[in-house]
Amino acid sequence: MIDRRQFVKRTCLGGLALYLDHWATSPAYSQDLIPPAPPIHVNEPLGALRSPLGMPGLFPGRVIETADPQAIISNRVSQPVIRRMLDRAMRELTGAQEVREAWRKFIEPKDIVGIKINPSGAPACCSSPEIIREIVAGVQSVGVPLQNIHVYDRYAFEIDIGSYQTLVPLGVRVIGVAERKLDRSGYDPNIYCEANFFGEWETRSYMASIVASGLTKIINVPTMKDHSAAGVTGCLKNLGYGTFNNVDRSHRRPFSFTDPLIGVMCSVEPLRSKAVLHIMDGMRMLWHGGPLSQNSKFISHAGILMVGTDPVAMDTIELEKIETKRRNEGVPSVWSRDPKSLTENGAEFYEDATKNLFYRQPHHIAAAAKLGLGTCELRQIDHRVLS
Amino acid sequence: MANSDWPTLLCDNSRTGGQSPQRWRAPQKSVWQTSVDGWVRSAPVLRDGLLYVTSQSGYLTALDARTGKVRWRFKAAAPIHATPSLSSGQVLFPSDDGKLYAIDSGSGARTWEMSTGAESWASPVVSKGTIFFGDANGRMHAVSSANGTVEWKRDLGGKIYSTGNVAEERVFVGCGDGNIYSMDEKSGEILWKTPTGNGIDSSPAVADGTLFVGSLDFFFYAIDLTNGAVRWKHEAELGISSSPAVSGDTVIFACKAGVVRALNTQNGKLIWAQGLEQAITAPPVISGSTVWIQSGMTHALNLADGSILWRARLGYSLQSAPVVTESAVYLTSMEGDVYALG
Numbered sequence: 081m082i083d084r085r086q087f088v089k090r091t092c093l094g095g096l097a098l099y100l101d102h103w104a105t106s107p108a109y110s111q112d113l114i115p116p117a118p119p120i121h122v123n124e125p126l127g128a129l130r131s132p133l134g135m136p137g138l139f140p141g142r143v144i145e146t147a148d149p150q151a152i153i154s155n156r157v158s159q160p161v162i163r164r165m166l167d168r169a170m171r172e173l174t175g176a177q178e179v180r181e182a183w184r185k186f187i188e189p190k191d192i193v194g195i196k197i198n199p200s201g202a203p204a205c206c207s208s209p210e211i212i213r214e215i216v217a218g219v220q221s222v223g224v225p226l227q228n229i230h231v232y233d234r235y236a237f238e239i240d241i242g243s244y245q246t247l248v249p250l251g252v253r254v255i256g257v258a259e260r261k262l263d264r265s266g267y268d269p270n271i272y273c274e275a276n277f278f279g280e281w282e283t284r285s286y287m288a289s290i291v292a293s294g295l296t297k298i299i300n301v302p303t304m305k306d307h308s309a310a311g312v313t314g315c316l317k318n319l320g321y322g323t324f325n326n327v328d329r330s331h332r333r334p335f336s337f338t339d340p341l342i343g344v345m346c347s348v349e350p351l352r353s354k355a356v357l358h359i360m361d362g363m364r365m366l367w368h369g370g371p372l373s374q375n376s377k378f379i380s381h382a383g384i385l386m387v388g389t390d391p392v393a394m395d396t397i398e399l400e401k402i403e404t405k406r407r408n409e410g411v412p413s414v415w416s417r418d419p420k421s422l423t424e425n426g427a428e429f430y431e432d433a434t435k436n437l438f439y440r441q442p443h444h445i446a447a448a449a450k451l452g453l454g455t456c457e458l459r460q461i462d463h464r465v466l467s
Numbered sequence: 468m469a470n471s472d473w474p475t476l477l478c479d480n481s482r483t484g485g486q487s488p489q490r491w492r493a494p495q496k497s498v499w500q501t502s503v504d505g506w507v508r509s510a511p512v513l514r515d516g517l518l519y520v521t522s523q524s525g526y527l528t529a530l531d532a533r534t535g536k537v538r539w540r541f542k543a544a545a546p547i548h549a550t551p552s553l554s555s556g557q558v559l560f561p562s563d564d565g566k567l568y569a570i571d572s573g574s575g576a577r578t579w580e581m582s583t584g585a586e587s588w589a590s591p592v593v594s595k596g597t598i599f600f601g602d603a604n605g606r607m608h609a610v611s612s613a614n615g616t617v618e619w620k621r622d623l624g625g626k627i628y629s630t631g632n633v634a635e636e637r638v639f640v641g642c643g644d645g646n647i648y649s650m651d652e653k654s655g656e657i658l659w660k661t662p663t664g665n666g667i668d669s670s671p672a673v674a675d676g677t678l679f680v681g682s683l684d685f686f687f688y689a690i691d692l693t694n695g696a697v698r699w700k701h702e703a704e705l706g707i708s709s710s711p712a713v714s715g716d717t718v719i720f721a722c723k724a725g726v727v728r729a730l731n732t733q734n735g736k737l738i739w740a741q742g743l744e745q746a747i748t749a750p751p752v753i754s755g756s757t758v759w760i761q762s763g764m765t766h767a768l769n770l771a772d773g774s775i776l777w778r779a780r781l782g783y784s785l786q787s788a789p790v791v792t793e794s795a796v797y798l799t800s801m802e803g804d805v806y807a808l809g
Contacts, residue, residue: 155705156664156685203705203723203746209666237801240508240785241723241746243683243708245588246628246643246668250605259506259523260802374724374746 086126087270091119092344092451114439117337120275120344133297134353135346136454137389138185143397144169144387146466151383152363159210162385166214166359168466169387180221186356186389187297189223194295194354195231198303198318198361202242204374205366207301209247211385215299215359216249226251232290234258234322257288258325267325268292273345278332285324291351298355300391304362304384304398306370306406308429310338311414311442313371314398315358315391316453320345331438334422339441343448346391352453358394360386367405368433375430380405392454393461395445400458409433414440473513473790474553476590476630476670477710477750493767493777494796494808499535503528507799508588509550510788512558514572518790518797519558520805521547527558527570532797535807539575543568548588548786550630554598554612561587561600567608569615581615583608587627589640589670594633594652601627601640607648609638609655619655623648630670630710632678635692639678641667647680647688649695659695663688670710670750672718677732679718681707687720687728689735699735703728710750712758714770719758721747727760729773741773749784754791761787765798781806 132138146169151161167179176182187193195215197207212231219229229252233239236256245254257266267286276283291298302318309331310317320342321327327345330337346352362384369378384401388394403413411433412421423435449456505524512519517538518530523546529538545564552559557578558570563586569578585604592599593612601607603626609618625643632639637658638650643666649658664684671680677698678690683706689698703722711720717738721727723746729738745763752759757776758768761784767777783800790797798806 237506237508237785241748243628243666243668243706243748245603246626246666247683248626248643250624250626250643 087123088126090122090124092122092340114335114441117340118275118277120273120341122344122348123270123272123274124348125271125350128349128353130349131353133186133356135355135389135391136393136452137356139173139389141390141393141455141460142173142388142462142464143390143393144173144464144466145384145397147382147384149383151385152381155381157208157210157363159213162208162210163214165385166211166218166387169385170218172464172466173387173389179218183218183222187219187222187224191224191296192228192294193219193224193230194290194298195229196298196300196319196322197231197233197239197244198301198313198322199233199238199242199244200235200371201303201305201366201373202238204376205303205305205364205379206242207303207361208363209242209244211301211359211361211363212244212248215301216252219299227253230255230290230295232257234288234325255290257290264325266290271348273324273341273348275341277330277337280329282326282329285326285345287348287351288323288325291323291354295354298351300355300358302358302360303364303366304360304382304401305366306368306402306414307440308370308436309336309438309441310342310444311440312395312399312402314360314395316342316346316395316445316448319351319355319391323351333424334438336438336441339444340447342444343451343453346448346453347451355391356389358388358391360394360398362386362401365401365405367402367409368411369430373430378433390454392445392449392456396456396458396461397463399442399445406433414442416440472515473792475512475592476510476550476552477712477752477788480592480594480633494779496809498795498807498809500804500806501530501535502803503805505546505803506801507784507803508548508786508801509799510786511790511797511799511805512551512553513790513792513797514553517572518805519551519553519572520799521549521551521560522803523547525562527551527560529572529575530805532795532807535805541568541570541575541577545586550590552591552593554593557612559591559593559598559612561589561591561602565602567591567598567600567610567615569612579615581610581617589627590630592631592633597652599631599633599638601629601631603627605642607631607638607640607650607655621650621655621657625666628668632671632673634673639671639673641669641671641680641682643667645682645684647671647678647690647695661690661695661697665706668708672711672713674713674732679711679713679720679732681709681711681720681722683707685722687711687730689732701728701730701735701737708748712751712753714753717770719751719753721751721760721762723747725762727751727758727768727773729770739773741768741775749786750788752788752791759789759791759796761789761798765789
């Protein structure tokens with residue numbers, strides 16, 4: 081069969097142009113050591129119509145936060161408490177009286193819905209199956225058959241460690257896009273981001289086929305985590321780096337080009353249009369050692385759930401929370417550029433919160449804002465904390 | 468069964484994790500090393516000098532256990548997650564294409580196949596000519612090992628990734644709905660079900676009238692085989708996917724926090740605990756006085772006190788368990804490497 085889709089190439093400026101603009105607003109900066117990112121070429125479908133539901137979505141700048149100390153007890157997440165929290169947050173986000181009405185703002189019965197989980201920190205800190213089950217129930221409530229709801233992520237083996245196959249409702253498929261880093265079988269060869277960051281031999285990152293052509297809507301379920309290269313991993317990182325392959329080439333110690341690659345990836349169609357809702361799992365907040373740490377001393381049982389359609393606004397709030405926690409724990413800011421905080425020793429990084437492997441790049445959030453994916457100015461964010 | 472045979476997951480239908488009579492000695496060298504096509508999530512099985520390995524590329528590969536040379540390969544239409552079982556000259560395994568395959572163990576030719584309509588990762592259990600296995604649609608199947616005809620099927624309340632156990636004319640299996648089910652071996656009638664606090668993908672072991680199983684609710688359970696009553700339970704740090712192993716009065720299990728525990732089978736009292744490097748989802752295997760388990764690397768622990776006797780950065784695997792014989796230890800890694808250590 082001939083593929084009749086047409087594709088267009090566009091070029092995004094590297095990090096330098098995006099970076100200069102918000103450099104002055106970062107108080108922890110005294111100087112910057114990060115070299116400018118190279119241009120990133122994007123190949124995406126020609127003339128793809130951007131959906132009004134796509135990022136930043138129906139409610140730009142709005143972030144609903146709810147927390148309940150009963151949501152996580154003895155490291156176990158309570159599904160009944162999650163149900164109450166999610167129902168309330170969805171109604172607050174949308175202004176709907178009924179929770180089913182809230183889900184209808186995003187999902188239609190004919191949709192093929194992908195729930196993008198984050199299992200990379202499994203088993204200690206990953207998208208809670210209890211939240212996934214409630215999202216499935218919400219999607220199902222608007223008439224989507226269970227067979228049209230897929231839970232997915234990049235690496236099948238990480239999904240296995242989280243036991244998601246066993247824990248999702250009957251009928252829901254669980255899909256690992258790939259087994260290994262450069263496995264291209266699950267990826268669309270025509271949609272990619274191309275850049276040469278460090279002289280790597282494979283300079284392209286391809287979009288997962290399930291996102292390119294299998295799903296009609298995506299609900300993004302990131303966890304609330306520090307990230308040694310990106311600063312935090314939230315909505316943007318979970319979506320961008322979980323959709324494209326060959327992404328860890330964007331960081332090589334001590335430098336990281338997660339700014340601007342994360343935002344650029346999230347801006348590529350059809351990912352941008354299909355990602356209609358973000359539900360951040362803050363049951364366990366990893367404030368150091370992300371994204372993979374299993375060290376319980378860095379995991380706070382925060383019991384937080386955040387809901388929104390604007391991934392930039394949500395990640396901005398997440399960043400504030402991680403920063404606050406780190407400040408309270410007396411460890412350096414994720415904005416730090418102190419070379420003395422760097423280590424080559426992974427074991428040291430996983431045990432010592434004053435150490436890091438890279439100069440973190442929390443600027444990737446502001447870079448995504450520059451691409452129109454949302455709002456990163458705190459004073460412009462409609463942050464509603466439900467009591 | 469010959470001493471060196473290992474025809475099904477965890478050696479035999481007791482599912483007690485090996486219990487093989489072989490005595491442990493530290494492997495001295497790699498006898499051979501090879502790779503199969505595709506990643507491996509399953510454990511190997513062994514009979515009559517052939518080692519059988521299933522992989523994500525859909526291949527069942529028969530290797531000469533002495534040399535590592537490929538004797539034959541069979542290609543299914545989809546990835547294979549399940550550990551195969553050997554019975555009556557057949558290699559039995561389900562695949563992600565919703566089929567159960569029976570392959571001639573000597574030639575690699577397909578004997579028969581039957582369709583279930585759903586992927587299955589559970590290893591088939593063979594008892595008295597009947598194959599029992601569950602699938603992702605929550606259905607338990609009993610089919611004839613002679614030709615694959617359906618004897619009974621039973622819908623349970625959640626997905627089934629747990630490998631069943633057949634004992635005392637009943638079939639026991641864990642389920643994604645959090646229940647342990649007991650079914651009549653002949654009819655599939657549900658005799659009892661015992662709830663836990665979360666889904667179950669661990670495979671139960673049965674010893675001395677007690678069923679042992681871990682749950683994703685962080686608890687390890689000892690359940691009365693006759694009525695499903697919980698005799699005792701023991702709390703771990705995280706969920707339990709690893710299947711248990713039993714030796715005498717000791718039951719060994721591991722949780723996802725990477726901690727291996729030995730408990731007294733009678734009362735659940737802790738005998739020892741040993742923390743390993745990474746999350747554990749693979750089952751332990753007991754051989755003589757040694758516990759083998761894969762956690763980031765392969766470990767051999769002292770059954771008496773849990774101390775580490777030997778370890779090697781080989782065979783990183785999620786679900787795989789080694790095959791331990793007098794002459795060799797066979798390991799698979801997630802990346803598709805197969806090792807014979809002697």
